[in-house]
Amino acid sequence: MTEQQEHTAEDAMMTRIGQAVMLHHGGDREEAQDRFLGLWGEIGEDGDPLHRCTLAHYMADTQLDPSDELAWDLRALSAADELTGARLTDARLTEHHGSLAVRGFYPSLHLNLAADYVKLGRPEAARNHLRRARGAVGALEDDGYGRGIKQAISRLEGEVGEGSEEE
Incomplete structure (x- = not known):
């Protein structure tokens, strides 16, 4: 080919x-x-x-x-x-x-994994992926998608008690 x-x-x-x-x-x-x-x-x-x-x-x-x-x-x-x-x-x-x-994929991928672990009753695994998602948000654009991912991370952090100083 x-x-x-x-x-x-x-x-x-x-x-x-x-x-x-x-x-x-x-x-x-x-x-x-x-x-x-x-x-x-x-x-x-x-x-x-x-x-x-x-x-x-x-x-x-x-x-x-x-x-x-x-x-x-x-x-x-x-x-x-x-x-x-x-x-x-x-x-x-x-x-x-x-x-x-590619680096822009990671916040969403880790957010999804965190949400999966919450559903499965595994809060520590969820917190681990939330930390990784939060650590990768710098790769996101300051647009609707980027802001939406950051907000979703913050919401899930609130659910599992994983706080962040960043937004």
Whole structure:
């Protein structure tokens, strides 16, 4: 496959993941989950870490069982860690959205893991991920998304008794 063909295939996968996300946001959790599973089968456990991170991050949101949600969120974090070591990753991400950078994934990924651990009655694990989320917020833009993640971190910190001087 030529570099151009690989690039087009990557864009197509991100588009397909986005379509499943829209189904979920539109209220069709089961169809979104089915599509995510099909896409996961195409990507594979060792496939492109950007695709795995993105898909697992959104697949977690479709789970009804907190243990399953945790498993998908852990897959997303693992794939993000692989992305961190990849060359030209941020340049590739900006092709999808101008402000994306791998380091900007971590506040949300750790926030999601903290929320999973709260659901599972594991407050110390939740606090650990909240500290990691809080430590990574400097990578977020000062926009609606960044402020929303920071507010969500603060809310969850209040729930589990993990305070912060920062906002």
